[in-house]
Amino acid sequence: MSFRLISLIIFSPAAFAVALLFVRREKEELLRRIALGGSLLTFVLSLPLYWLYRPTLESVESLWLRETSLHWIEAWGVRYAVGVDGISLFLVLLTTFLTPLCVLASWRYIKDRVKAYLISFLLLEAAMLGTFCALDLFLFYVFWEAMLVPMYLIIGVWGGPRRIYAAVKFFIYTMVGSVLMLAAILVTYFSLPESSRTFDLFQWYRMAIAPELQVWCFLAFALAFAIKVPMWPFHTWLPDAHVEAPTAGSVILAGVLLKMGTYGFVRFAMPLFPEAALKFAPLFAGLAVIGIVYGALVSLAQKDVKKLVAYSSVSHLGFVMLGLFAFNLQGSSGAVLQMVNHGLSTGALFLLVGVLYERRHTRMIADFGGLARVMPAFSAIFMIVALSSIGLPGTNGFIGEFLVLLGAFERWLPLTVVAATGVILAACYMLWMVQRVFFGAVTHEENKALPDLNLREWAYLLPIVVLIFWIGIFPNTFLGKMGPSLDHWLTQIKPAAVALLHGVAR
Amino acid sequence: MFVGVGLGAYAAGIFHLMTHAFFKALLFLAAGSVMHALHGELDIYKMGGLRKQLPVTFWTFLLATIAIAGIPPFAGFFSKDEILWNAFSKHLAGVPHGWNVALYTLGLLTAGMTAFYMFRAVLLAFFGASRMDPEVEAHVHESPRVMTTPLIVLAVLSIVGGFVGVPHVLGGGGRFGAWLAPLLGGEAAAEHYPPQLELTLMVLSVGVAVVGILLALLFYRQRTELPARVVAAMPRLHRVVWNKYYVDQLNDWAVVNPVKRVSTNFLWGFVDTWIIDGAVNGVAWLAKACGRVFARMQTGRIYTYATFILFGALILLGIAFWRG
Numbered sequence: 001m002s003f004r005l006i007s008l009i010i011f012s013p014a015a016f017a018v019a020l021l022f023v024r025r026e027k028e029e030l031l032r033r034i035a036l037g038g039s040l041l042t043f044v045l046s047l048p049l050y051w052l053y054r055p056t057l058e059s060v061e062s063l064w065l066r067e068t069s070l071h072w073i074e075a076w077g078v079r080y081a082v083g084v085d086g087i088s089l090f091l092v093l094l095t096t097f098l099t100p101l102c103v104l105a106s107w108r109y110i111k112d113r114v115k116a117y118l119i120s121f122l123l124l125e126a127a128m129l130g131t132f133c134a135l136d137l138f139l140f141y142v143f144w145e146a147m148l149v150p151m152y153l154i155i156g157v158w159g160g161p162r163r164i165y166a167a168v169k170f171f172i173y174t175m176v177g178s179v180l181m182l183a184a185i186l187v188t189y190f191s192l193p194e195s196s197r198t199f200d201l202f203q204w205y206r207m208a209i210a211p212e213l214q215v216w217c218f219l220a221f222a223l224a225f226a227i228k229v230p231m232w233p234f235h236t237w238l239p240d241a242h243v244e245a246p247t248a249g250s251v252i253l254a255g256v257l258l259k260m261g262t263y264g265f266v267r268f269a270m271p272l273f274p275e276a277a278l279k280f281a282p283l284f285a286g287l288a289v290i291g292i293v294y295g296a297l298v299s300l301a302q303k304d305v306k307k308l309v310a311y312s313s314v315s316h317l318g319f320v321m322l323g324l325f326a327f328n329l330q331g332s333s334g335a336v337l338q339m340v341n342h343g344l345s346t347g348a349l350f351l352l353v354g355v356l357y358e359r360r361h362t363r364m365i366a367d368f369g370g371l372a373r374v375m376p377a378f379s380a381i382f383m384i385v386a387l388s389s390i391g392l393p394g395t396n397g398f399i400g401e402f403l404v405l406l407g408a409f410e411r412w413l414p415l416t417v418v419a420a421t422g423v424i425l426a427a428c429y430m431l432w433m434v435q436r437v438f439f440g441a442v443t444h445e446e447n448k449a450l451p452d453l454n455l456r457e458w459a460y461l462l463p464i465v466v467l468i469f470w471i472g473i474f475p476n477t478f479l480g481k482m483g484p485s486l487d488h489w490l491t492q493i494k495p496a497a498v499a500l501l502h503g504v505a506r
Numbered sequence: 507m508f509v510g511v512g513l514g515a516y517a518a519g520i521f522h523l524m525t526h527a528f529f530k531a532l533l534f535l536a537a538g539s540v541m542h543a544l545h546g547e548l549d550i551y552k553m554g555g556l557r558k559q560l561p562v563t564f565w566t567f568l569l570a571t572i573a574i575a576g577i578p579p580f581a582g583f584f585s586k587d588e589i590l591w592n593a594f595s596k597h598l599a600g601v602p603h604g605w606n607v608a609l610y611t612l613g614l615l616t617a618g619m620t621a622f623y624m625f626r627a628v629l630l631a632f633f634g635a636s637r638m639d640p641e642v643e644a645h646v647h648e649s650p651r652v653m654t655t656p657l658i659v660l661a662v663l664s665i666v667g668g669f670v671g672v673p674h675v676l677g678g679g680g681r682f683g684a685w686l687a688p689l690l691g692g693e694a695a696a697e698h699y700p701p702q703l704e705l706t707l708m709v710l711s712v713g714v715a716v717v718g719i720l721l722a723l724l725f726y727r728q729r730t731e732l733p734a735r736v737v738a739a740m741p742r743l744h745r746v747v748w749n750k751y752y753v754d755q756l757n758d759w760a761v762v763n764p765v766k767r768v769s770t771n772f773l774w775g776f777v778d779t780w781i782i783d784g785a786v787n788g789v790a791w792l793a794k795a796c797g798r799v800f801a802r803m804q805t806g807r808i809y810t811y812a813t814f815i816l817f818g819a820l821i822l823l824g825i826a827f828w829r830g
Contacts, residue, residue: 235782236786297765297769301766
């Protein structure tokens, strides 16, 4: 692709962040409008990617939409290389789709230091997009770390009462994993012959890394990504970060940042070190299933709606990991679709919890009850989103979860049986919460006069509801484009599987 | 329905599924109409005499009740009787005929009880003196057309819906079964029983239903003191039945509460908060503690550093002597 559309998409939020610097901080309404305009423009720019990306099974080249790469740090072989395939395409679209909704959701909620907040948010978007598009490991690492800073600020400055603890925990926890990943990147880099040292992802795909080295490098990468996912037992930063973050921060955290972890497995950890990935597959599939059941059970115990949604992410992301480690087309396409689904459904749940919080300044289940009478439209949307999160047929969640279970069933039969109970438990914690919050009599005097959704809230909720049904009814809009990439992904891993089996046979 | 399908009498099962849809849907909708009229009241002991105020609801509810009780020629009679007949006559390989008789008797008794409890509901809700709260009674009104029209449609179907499956023995063609035959592959009819037997059983089942209805009339119209006396005679049975055999309690005790308790107290309260997060915070605490200890060495006083150097030198010397 000669036209640098992808770079334009990555850097346009950053450009708008710079533009905000030149607006006086008192002009809050103008600042918000510019940020909204910038994020909307980014979304509009990213839409053509869907049509430009036309994968065919015949040529590997067509599986990628790439920009010609540029030298960045020539002495080390670092290049600026960006592109998307059928996997990152939808994560890019998810990011550009959610960001304007988040800006809308912060319109009244953020009253303090609006300018700094919006700048952080736009920089965060740029870093996230860069992470999904980077095809050079050095570049990837730069974006990956760059993402931490604005998120740290968003939690630490605009968060709830325990924001400092949550922000520091999030930062250090993620950092520990990332540093190990950096070490693994460097180890792999220096294992290359001196003349051809490069960080180019495609070159790395092609080279054969010694099995012993693979084990260590895979584990280092996997730890970094497992913390981000988060996989059990590396998940305890998540409920704290989610509960303390402002609404939009939670939406991005759940909607996009967690996907960085699963995306890291798909793009780097598994295809770069396939033999190690296969070797540790039982471990990761097992942890995924523990996460599914554990996350669901702990959600059941929560008294705070936001914390419940946070723990449910542990469960949902477990499904994504299980699908990836099934090593087949159903499992992996279910997993990638479920990444998008979780971004939409859980993102929407956080937005909805935010709506409640803005009205009542509490998120405790016990403080509500009977809201369906007071806020019918809000309740209806909440119900739709909750059902999509459970995976009701006709909504997005069903397609993703079903494909994951189908794929996993083939490889991990007993584990999948256990994982399937997660579907039932999801219905338990979600519907029980919905029952206590929305049905029955209005038990609190303060709740009797709560206003229903306003226009701005409709504007950021309705698009998600539309997509929930779209994916649920026409999943091929999405699955069709990711199929060839995942096919190719499997061919990157499968030969290793064959080799491994031969090794065992010998 | 399940008896029919369980016996492999699929046509009879599906037939009953259809007629059941007519009268049970009607019963639910009519009950809804009553609730609507009484402002959400569900307790039939707080109704009574509604027949006058809610004529359409009353008549349709009554027709559905007759249908579900299995009185000919209402829809329920044909479908229920076909299942009962199958229960009696359809042999399953390796199962002695005694089981058939037992199954049939159970079905028959249940049919009688159905007739009894359904007429009990009709009698308590629509007949007798009103037991409504005065406030509720003042607002009682028949439901609007949008609610009564479906009742009427379903009532008609509850009356005539069974005619698609009139059995051979009554001169019908058993058309419902024939219509499903291509799908189900036609069932071997129990030909070796004389038609008189089938007719006798039919009369028996109608008789049981009638007995059920008469008992309901006796209990809830003639001698209204009887129910209380029965309860007094069998208090324990009454308590078990009143509490729906304690199935809900059993479920709460065996499944719901343990899951909640384990999730809240063990997984979240202990594993998540103390073990996992304890490890995470423990690492942080360790780093901090190390920092505090080592920070104390940086006092900025020359003589402290000199002391450390002295001790260091002594230790090194000691090692040198010991090894040398």
